[in-house]
Amino acid sequence: MSKEAIKEKSMILQKEMVEGLFNELDRVQETGKKVCYTFVPGNLSELIRCFDMLPVYPEINALQNAMRKKSAGYIKEAERHAHSEDVCTYVKCDIGMMIKGNIGPTGSKIPDPDVLLLSYTGCFTFMKWFETLKRSYPNAEVIMLHTPYQENGEMTPQMTAYMVQQLEQEVIPKMEKVSGVKFDPEKLKKILGLAREAQDWIARIFETTKHRPSPIDAYFAGVYYIGPINIGFRGTPEAVAYYKELYNEIMERVLQGLGPITPEGEMPEEKYRLVVEGPPNWTNFREFWKIFYDMGAVIVASSYTKVGGVYDLGWRHDPDRPLESLAEYCMNCYTNLNIPQRISLLSKLIKEYHADGYVTNSIKSCNSFSAGQLAMMREIEDKLEVPVGFIESDLVDPRYFSYSNIKNRLESYFQMLAQRKFIHETQNA
Amino acid sequence: MSNLESIIQSCKEVAFDLDFKQAKAWKGESPGRIVVGYLPIYMPREIVHAAGGLPVGIFGGGDRKPIVKGDAYYQSYICHIPRSVMEMVLDHQMDHFDGFVFPSICDVIRNLSGMFKQHGFGRFVKYLDLPQNFVPEIGGRFYIHEMEHILRYMREVNGKEVTAEDLNHSIRLYNRNRELIEQIYDLREEFPWRLSLEEWYYVLRAGTVIPVEEHNERLHAVLEAIRQPIGTPQDRIKVVLSGAFCEQPAIGLIKAIEDAGCYVVEDDLMLGSRMILGPIDDQSDDPLEAIAHAYLTRSRYSSSIYDVHQPKEDRLEALVQQRNASGVIFASASFCDPSLLDAPIFQNAFNVRGLRYIAFQYSENINQFKVIKEQVGAFADSIKLWEDEPAEVSIA
């Protein structure tokens, strides 16, 4: 493999955006900007931006702490305060960080929230998490936006109406109160237009993996690509510029017939194309990724890159239906899809992206993803006759990342894929 | 055998019949009858009753159901109840159920509803998204749509059009049911030795699988029986049992808690049967609205309800005081996120407020309780020893 990759322009753009946000968070005392804690799935970035607030995503802090090897200490701290070993480790990492002074991953203190905006999409833990935070920040305004689950595989008019009413009568008035900014529907429309553009670009970007070789890894690199669109930049010209640039860079790779860039440079040969279900492990992210690229495995699609929105099936924010489309956005995030919908989405990805296999990374402490994964895997195996692999790890608790177990399992899995490929090729020869 | 004993015995049999034979027999008695299974915590059973149905609680297989197939559906770090429910449905123990309702409570139950859909179990599967918005025109309206959806599903099965009168009649029966249950709790608070938690649990749980009319009769008989000065008081402390609202502890554990020196005078074991506080309006022209209104304004606190406007620790503390209890036993099913994520909220508040508690975890299929019994015993002893006043339940 070639040496450490040179920073692409898109990477610089992303870095600037993220640093800009953290700088702004550092300066809230001077600027008086209000701080809104919220979650990635079903995040109302456009609305937060409409009120000139700054978003903080506790789960992003948790995963960044994990990548910087800080999560173990925070988790232990939370466990010292009665948090169970068995619950979502994002929560514990965040609570531990808060107990220890709320010093964020960048090393500066994250300001206290003015608003706890629970746009409660696809995971019950979010609700418990904010109940816990509310007790630590009694002065924060609490906003709850209940997102109905797509239990029947659809968004009914009643579901949308319920959400729009909440937005109109609860969310927006409370945000006006906290921010002191009057709601401006025109501003929201403009922001939604830009959000839509960014969504178009990201959808195109994830479609590039249909090429052979795939120019990107849609899981390990994909988690970087979804950053801006998920953490508050959707609806900005900067995000549009970033995704446009990224797309062009990727298309350049396609033209040159290049495979994905890994932390150790370019992947020389694409041996296996996989679809992965479940979040990644963050504590040992690079080691984890390396197991795949060392084997020539590239992830051509993943469910995790859709936690902050599923754009594959054509859904986009619509400036002409602003509140309705905010509602639909929340309902349409991956973990808000029911199990048959998840199966059908993953099956579509496996087929359309010509995947050789399907791998589940089951996260110990995330029921939102994990409960049902085994049944989904079996269903996909039966229907598509695709080889399935199963590994277990955790998001941010290093105690539950066993490198040797995962490596062994994946090696056997890749052996199976190799045999199948061999048989297939001999039959077709 | 006294009348009370025989009621308890028959409740025990029916409550733990994993083939739900009584529901099957009931359904066979008349055409148009339907059986609708529901999972914890709460569903408005009134609407099933009004549609000519029998709502049947599904609380897992407990320690009575060996798991063979269910484990293939769930990783080891997921609670036990979904695997035993899968086992039961795959073993055809619920083949006579026409539909299933999965109330919103946690991601496991939610995703289980999708697995039922995927497998095509029953004629309908409905995930009941209980509102988290408590404004009647917003959350109330949404909740009414949810109930109408279930009514529609049931109508597709038996063709029955449900009238306001039907619903009001059902509401009356369930109002009576809740009233009788609360009367028994009140009496048990005063005289807990007259009906042990184990016995009471059988009676209460039977109510989730038999027709409400029949359950009301049984409750009434139990109430009459325990109005008499029966049993002998023991030197035990009164406690509230909290956190066991979904996957149920094995009976052995319930017994162990009381045997270790406690009287459990309040609990959330069958929370759904007691979710609504006080009667629901049974004269309304719009009974669904009445049910929704009661849920929005008069629910018990629950792990499944976003509580920031009514902190759960305050409500639990009030319950402890109301029941004159000396402490709380937090019992959570292993890997039960809602219960385990609530635990620090309760415990940190109780530490500040000087309220006593212990906490442990259980699993429905585990019936070794030696350690828990010792812990509970030590907890009870410490309260007896350190309480300013002696534990009041020790005197008749």
Ligand code: SF4
């Ligand atoms: S349980 Fe899963 S989806 Fe929910 S907050 Fe934790 S990691 Fe996110």
Ligand code: SF4
């Ligand atoms: S025991 Fe807890 S985690 Fe398991 S299904 Fe019930 S509420 Fe959910």
